Each structure stands twice: as C-alpha cells, then as structure tokens.
Amino acid sequence: SQQGEEDPQALSIQEGENATMNCSYKTSINNLQWYRQNSGRGLVHLILIRSNEREKHSGRLRVTLDTSKKSSSLLITASRAADTASYFCATANAGNNRKLIWGLGTSLAVNP
Amino acid sequence: DVKVTQSSRYLVKRTGEKVFLECVQDMDHENMFWYRQDPGLGLRLIYFSYDVKMKEKGDIPEGYSVSREKKERFSLILESASTNQTSMYLCASSFLGAVNEKLFFGSGTQLSVL
Numbered sequence: 001s002q003q004g005e006e007d008p009q010a011l012s013i014q015e016g017e018n019a020t021m022n023c024s025y026k027t028s029i030n031n032l033q034w035y036r037q038n039s040g041r042g043l044v045h046l047i048l049i050r051s052n053e054r055e056k057h058s059g060r061l062r063v064t065l066d067t068s069k070k071s072s073s074l075l076i077t078a079s080r081a082a083d084t085a086s087y088f089c090a091t092a093n094a095g096n097n098r099k100l101i102w103g104l105g106t107s108l109a110v111n112p
Numbered sequence: 113d114v115k116v117t118q119s120s121r122y123l124v125k126r127t128g129e130k131v132f133l134e135c136v137q138d139m140d141h142e143n144m145f146w147y148r149q150d151p152g153l154g155l156r157l158i159y160f161s162y163d164v165k166m167k168e169k170g171d172i173p174e175g176y177s178v179s180r181e182k183k184e185r186f187s188l189i190l191e192s193a194s195t196n197q198t199s200m201y202l203c204a205s206s207f208l209g210a211v212n213e214k215l216f217f218g219s220g221t222q223l224s225v226l
Contacts (some may be wrong), residue, residue, distance in 0.1 A: 030212070031212070033213070035217075040200075040220070042116070042202055042218050042220050043215070043217045045214045048213055088154075090155075092213070099160075099212070100157075100212050100215070102155040102156075103154065105154065
C-alpha cells in the first residue's frame with residue numbers, strides 16, 4: 001500500500017530558482033529516502049535520512065524530517081535544467097524492514 | 113561503477129505468452145527486488161529475494177513468479193501474460209545489511225502485452 005504522498009504533484013520553475021517538494025507519511029519509520037527518476041528510466045537514490053535525524057545535506061540537496069508531523073521536505077537549490085525529473089519519497093517502516101513504501105512522486109520541470 | 117542491468121529496454125508480447133524478464137547486478141548484493149510502475153499507482157513490489165533460492169511475495173505477486181539460482185541474477189516470470197500486465201518493470205538491489213536502504217535500480221523494461 002502507498003503511504004508516502006508527495007506534494008505538489010507537479011512543479012515548474014526557472015533555472016536558478018529553488019525547488020521544494022514535500023512528503024507525508026502515516027506510520028512510524030526507520031528512515032525516509034528520496035529518489036530521482038528521469039523520464040522512462042530507473043530510479044536513482046539521492047539521500048537517506050534516519051528517524052533520529054532532522055536535517056541532512058548532499059551537494060545542492062537539503063532534506064528535513066519532522067517525525068511529529070510525519071513529513072519530510074526536499075529542497076533543491078539553484079536548480080538546473082538537468083534536475084528535470086520525477087522525485088519520489090520512500091519510507092522504511094519501523095517493524096517491517098523488508099519493504100519500502102513509495103509515494104506517487106513530484107514531477108519537476110526546470111525551464112532554461 | 114555499480115550496475116543493475118535489465119535484459120530488455122522494451123518488450124512486446126502477446127496475451128498468453130510466457131515472459132521472462134532478466135536482471136543482473138554486479139555489486140554482490142544479497143537483496144534483489146522486482147517492482148512494477150504504473151501511472152497513478154506508483155511503485156508496487158512484486159517479489160523480492162534476500163538470498164539465492166529465497167523469495168518473498170510483495171504486494172502484488174499474482175500472475176508472477178521469480179527465480180534466483182545465482183546471487184547476481186533475479187528473473188521475473190509472467191506465466192501467461194495478460195494485458196493488465198502492461199507496465200514498466202523495475203529491478204533493484206541492495207546490501208544485506210541495508211535491505212531498505214539505498215536501492216540501486218536498473219533502467220527498467222517497458223512491457224506491452226497485446
């Protein structure tokens with residue numbers, strides 16, 4: 001069953017702007033991950049944040065996690081046309097460590 | 113560079129055919145997964161395997177079977193393909209100690225069943 005829900009479903013910005021997308025989930029988690037998928041291709045892991053962490057950075061990516069609100073956000077700073085892709089969050093639920101629960105994704109278009 | 117390779121990028125099959133989707137990883141990963149991805153439904157887990165000859169059903173195993181005879185290869189089998197199995201199929205792998213951390217995905221197989 002899907003538990004992650006990304007918001008917004010679609011986002012269109014200009015190159016150089018920042019892009020923020022959000023993910024909400026329903027149950028207690030061990031970790032939350034963000035993946036990118038270019039059109040018609042496989043997914044690429046971007047970043048993982050554990051339930052005891054609040055913020056994590058990787059290059060131009062910043063992820064926050066608020067376990068009290070059961071939500072996470074992914075910020076891409078100084079976006080580039082190459083960032084155009086779909087972004088998915090996935091949660092590893094506490095107590096069931098064999099399966100990831102996936103959201104439906106945010107489609108990001110970065111216009112040159 | 114780590115690699116998960118799916119044998120076909122596009123595949124067209126007829127209803128009732130037996131279909132084999134192959135996936136090979138070169139990272140010595142213990143865990144391997146098969147997902148299907150459909151618009152509006154996201155990624156859904158079909159089967160996964162945490163060791164050679166071991167398999168567990170995912171959320172939508174009906175109509176599918178899997179085979180893992182060697183550590184690096186995980187095959188998805190559609191016993192009798194149906195039109196509702198038209199989809200993008202994604203294979204993934206991960207380390208044993210990180211079954212739900214950092215999955216590596218193949219490029220996907222877009223299967224059309226006519």
